[in-house]
Amino acid sequence: MSSVRGQGVPDPEHALHLLRQMLRVRRLEEKCIELYSAAKIRGFLHVYIGEEAVAAGVMGALAPEDAVVATYREHGHALLRGVSAGSILAEMYGHAEGCCRGRGGSMHLFDAATRFYGGNAIVAGGLPLAVGLALADRMAGRQRVTVCFFGEGAVAEGEFHESMNLAALWQLPVLFCCENNLYAMGTALGRSESQTDIALKAAGYEMPAWAVDGMDVLAVEQAARRAVDGVRSGGGPHFLELRTYRFRAHSMFDPELYREKSEVAQWMERDPIRLLQSVLEAAGQLPQKQWAALQEDVDAEISTAVGFAEAGTPEPVSELARFVYSDTADGGNPGTDSSAGHGAGKEGARKEGGAG
Amino acid sequence: MKTTYREATRAALRDALQRDDRVFLMGEDVGRYGGSFAVSLGLLEEFGPERIRDTPLSESGFVGAGIGAALGGMRPIVEIMTVNFSLLALDQIINNAATLLHMSGGQFNVPIVIRMTTGAGRQLGAQHSHSLEGWYAHIPGLRILAPATLADARGMLWTALQDPDPVLIFEHGSLYNVAGELDDDAGAVDIDRAAVLRQGDDLTLITYGGTLPMVLEAAEQLAADGIEADVIDLRTLRPLDGAAILASVGRTHRAVVVDEGWRSGSISAEIAARISEGAFFDLDAPVERVCSLEVPVPYAKHLEQAALPSVERVVAAARRAAGSS
Ligand SMILES: Cc1ncc(C[n+]2csc(CCOP(=O)(O)OP(=O)(O)O)c2C)c(N)n1
Ligand SMILES: [Mg+2]
Numbered sequence: 001m002s003s004v005r006g007q008g009v010p011d012p013e014h015a016l017h018l019l020r021q022m023l024r025v026r027r028l029e030e031k032c033i034e035l036y037s038a039a040k041i042r043g044f045l046h047v048y049i050g051e052e053a054v055a056a057g058v059m060g061a062l063a064p065e066d067a068v069v070a071t072y073r074e075h076g077h078a079l080l081r082g083v084s085a086g087s088i089l090a091e092m093y094g095h096a097e098g099c100c101r102g103r104g105g106s107m108h109l110f111d112a113a114t115r116f117y118g119g120n121a122i123v124a125g126g127l128p129l130a131v132g133l134a135l136a137d138r139m140a141g142r143q144r145v146t147v148c149f150f151g152e153g154a155v156a157e158g159e160f161h162e163s164m165n166l167a168a169l170w171q172l173p174v175l176f177c178c179e180n181n182l183y184a185m186g187t188a189l190g191r192s193e194s195q196t197d198i199a200l201k202a203a204g205y206e207m208p209a210w211a212v213d214g215m216d217v218l219a220v221e222q223a224a225r226r227a228v229d230g231v232r233s234g235g236g237p238h239f240l241e242l243r244t245y246r247f248r249a250h251s252m253f254d255p256e257l258y259r260e261k262s263e264v265a266q267w268m269e270r271d272p273i274r275l276l277q278s279v280l281e282a283a284g285q286l287p288q289k290q291w292a293a294l295q296e297d298v299d300a301e302i303s304t305a306v307g308f309a310e311a312g313t314p315e316p317v318s319e320l321a322r323f324v325y326s327d328t329a330d331g332g333n334p335g336t337d338s339s340a341g342h343g344a345g346k347e348g349a350r351k352e353g354g355a356g
Numbered sequence: 357m358k359t360t361y362r363e364a365t366r367a368a369l370r371d372a373l374q375r376d377d378r379v380f381l382m383g384e385d386v387g388r389y390g391g392s393f394a395v396s397l398g399l400l401e402e403f404g405p406e407r408i409r410d411t412p413l414s415e416s417g418f419v420g421a422g423i424g425a426a427l428g429g430m431r432p433i434v435e436i437m438t439v440n441f442s443l444l445a446l447d448q449i450i451n452n453a454a455t456l457l458h459m460s461g462g463q464f465n466v467p468i469v470i471r472m473t474t475g476a477g478r479q480l481g482a483q484h485s486h487s488l489e490g491w492y493a494h495i496p497g498l499r500i501l502a503p504a505t506l507a508d509a510r511g512m513l514w515t516a517l518q519d520p521d522p523v524l525i526f527e528h529g530s531l532y533n534v535a536g537e538l539d540d541d542a543g544a545v546d547i548d549r550a551a552v553l554r555q556g557d558d559l560t561l562i563t564y565g566g567t568l569p570m571v572l573e574a575a576e577q578l579a580a581d582g583i584e585a586d587v588i589d590l591r592t593l594r595p596l597d598g599a600a601i602l603a604s605v606g607r608t609h610r611a612v613v614v615d616e617g618w619r620s621g622s623i624s625a626e627i628a629a630r631i632s633e634g635a636f637f638d639l640d641a642p643v644e645r646v647c648s649l650e651v652p653v654p655y656a657k658h659l660e661q662a663a664l665p666s667v668e669r670v671v672a673a674a675r676r677a678a679g680s681s
Contacts, residue, residue, distance in 0.1 A: 043479035043655055094479075094656025105481045105655030121483040122440065123413050156412030157444070184413055186389025192412035258388045317662045324651050 008283025009218065015280060018060065018217045020294055022052035022273045025076035027302045028085055032075065032092065032106070035306070036252055041092040043105045044121075046073040050247035053272035054179050055080050057220025058147060058240075061228045067115040067133050067146040069126040072107035073179075074119050077149060082114040085301055086308030095312030102315045103323065112333070123184075124157035126150060127176070131163045134172035134237075145231045147175045152241075153184025155201065156192050164205040164237075171236035175227050176202065178239070179214070181246045186258035202239035214244030215270045247271075357540045362532040364509040364542075365395050369433065371543075372514055373403050376431055379517060382409040382418055383435030392437045393473055393532050419445035419470065423453050423522075426468040431517050436472040439488050439526065453522040454497030465520045469513065475528040475566045475616055476664055482652035485660075487616040489526040489565065490623030493593040499523045500593040501547055502565035504531065506538045508591060511545030519547070528566025528616075547592055550600035556584025559610035559678050562601060562627060564590035567614045567665055574670035583678050593623055601627060602634045609640040610677040614665055619647035644673040 009015045029047040036045050048055065051073075059080040062068070070077040078088055083099055091098025092106050099111050100119075108119040117133065120126040130148030137144045154160050155178065167174050178198055182189050189196050202209035208230060212223040220242060227238040245267040249256050280286035326333055359367070372379045381396060381403075387410040390397035400408040411418040415436060422434035436442045442449065449470065456464045476485035493500045499519060503509045509527070516523035553568075554575050563571040568589055575585045586604045590597065605611045611631055615624040628643045649663045 042657065043481060044484070091655075094659070100655075102656035102659060103482075103652075103654045105479065108481050108483070108655070121481065122444075125483075153413045156414045156417075158414070158416055159444075185392070186385045187410055187412065191388075191410060255390075257390060314658055315656060317658060320654070320659050320662055321649065321651055 008285045012285040021056040025052040048076040051244045053217035054242045058224040061224035069130040070149045072121040078109040083111045085305035089309035090312045093309045096315040097312040124154035124159040127163035134174035152180040167237035168205045176239045199241040207237045209239035211241040214242035215272045361534045368513040378431040380407040415444035420448035439474040471525045474526040476653045481655045485653035490617040504568035514544040550597035554587040560586040560604040562588045563614040612644040614646045
């Protein structure tokens with residue numbers, strides 16, 4: 001923790017908020033696993049347990065008008081960006097009440113209202129999108145930031161390198177957040193990268209880049225604030241390497257033959273939730289009653305969300321062929337961003353439409 | 357011998373690695389992880405990391421490197437986890453593997469085998485559910501295989517490795533757990549001809565890969581109603597065994613093509629065109645096609661199932677073609 005043990009944190013109320021955010025993700029993910037086992041959720045399911053401090057710390061540094069691009073391990077990012085747990089779970093149930101009307105599932109959560117651009121199941125596929133969203137902001141003269149999350153596995157892809165270069169070359173307002181959990185499925189970082197210092201790699205593209213303890217939510221938030229400020233104030237792209245660890249299997253189909261249980265256990269000692277909890281407790285900043293109340297709140301939120309998903313309805317099959325092309329009759333799609341400056345006449349506004 | 361499609365594929369890999377020192381397997385998580393579909397499980401222990409080569413997430417890079425290694429005299433088997441990720445390697449496959457021989461005036465052939473999983477049906481959503489083998493079959497210079505049976509899972513790889521030119525093998529994800537009997541001495545099979553897996557005089561059902569089990573089941577149901585179908589397993593999508601298709605349709609006069617790909621511009625369109633070119637005057641009914649609906653494959657089970665070919669849709673199309681609907 002960024003504080004000295006026993007002294008607590010300077011702003012316990014805010015720390016408590018971060019603790020709550022992490023716990024919300026943890027409980028949602030635990031529920032997802034349970035629902036997967038009960039066959040309520042299908043397809044691929046990748047949970048974020050162990051990595052909660054990353055999304056919690058970074059999301060806190062964003063403004064509502066900013067944009068987020070994530071991966072297939074994105075339930076937590078969606079939740080902390082403001083997508084309701086109910087619409088996330090309903091999506092995984094394949095229900096019409098889900099944030100993508102059951103079309104996307106676990107790996108493809110999208111939400112126009114919170115500018116959450118997915119949910120991408122192609123490794124590194126989100127990076128160029130983030131660059132483009134940032135390009136649009138720059139061209140339209142908007143002071144917004146686009147944050148792009150991706151795993152360290154993505155660093156080996158060409159799209160990573162092309163995106164780094166474009167963003168730096170054009171000085172675009174994008175924050176790259178590499179969630180370095182040391183494994184890409186079964187491939188350890190040292191087996192996939194000649195240079196394993198990812199922040200150093202990013203720095204090679206001439207952008208401010210630094211590594212952060214991704215188990216320490218306060219450190220993540222501090223770093224994210226600094227980086228977001230840098231980006232927003234015209235400093236061009238920034239890069240954070242968030243050193244973290246996934247406590248669970250890659251997906252529900254992973255026998256985990258590639259790592260020792262002892263290694264997992266060692267990382268679990270740095271569980272981001274327990275880490276913050278114990279700092280607060282040691283300093284008397286988290287009375288038992290408050291911790292109990294927080295847990296109760298979160299449990300209530302998740303069980304309400306499950307109820308919402310359970311009560312959902314299947315999208316009628318008659319709607320199957322919708323959204324292959326834009327519905328033009330009802331004035332376009334909710335995510336269409338027509339607030340651009342440049343010559344966005346009627347035609348231009350429609351064409352530019354991100355979510356279309 | 358009782359086996360599964362997965363085990364038969366693994367046996368083919370092991371056999372090739374044992375028989376030819378130039379053969380090696382390369383791809384994401386083929387080694388320590390055991391393959392994302394557990395096909396290569398145990399091969400790392402048996403053949404070591406030089407020949408069971410884990411790669412980073414760099415599809416364009418390692419597919420291209422496989423092409424280079426083939427030029428350099430090796431016999432690489434490159435595994436791309438799924439066809440969806442092959443899109444990142446499309447440039448190498450189409451601009452290099454498929455063209456080098458021709459562009460070099462016959463000097464440089466590319467003896468590479470690229471394997472990948474294909475298909476939908478497991479609620480994986482649009483980005484993980486493509487069936488693009490028919491699309492690859494558009495490309496001159498490539499040979500496209502779609503093993504649908506245990507014998508082909510076991511036997512196509514070795515023959516593909518003997519081919520001097522690039523061969524792409526598409527393994528449908530729904531087939532890996534299919535179990536059945538395979539001859540103890542099963543080995544290499546031809547990769548030129550379609551197979552007639554069931555015989556009947558009333559109509560011809562034409563398919564390949566993941567939809568073969570569905571089509572065989574449909575044929576069973578049709579037989580119960582007195583409609584006897586030829587079932588053709590295409591096996592190789594390029595070059596297409598047009599003669600086998602025309603021979604059957606010439607006898608049955610009716611054809612239904614079943615393809616998990618989208619309808620427009622698809623392999624099913626190519627087959628229908630070949631039939632109209634070569635058997636127009638033999639036909640007693642329009643050629644029917646059962647394909648996936650033209651939407652990105654949705655996640656929700658009921659929507660996904662509605663988008664994909666099904667036994668019911670095949671039976672209905674067959675009845676229409678047979679004039680008994
Ligand atoms: C282009 C591409 N290749 C392969 C895959 C299969 N795949 C899905 S997740 C994954 C590992 C990615 O690891 P990393 O980027 O570190 O993210 P993490 O899962 O650790 O969060 C792989 C290989 C994919 N989805 N996309
Ligand atoms: Mg990783």
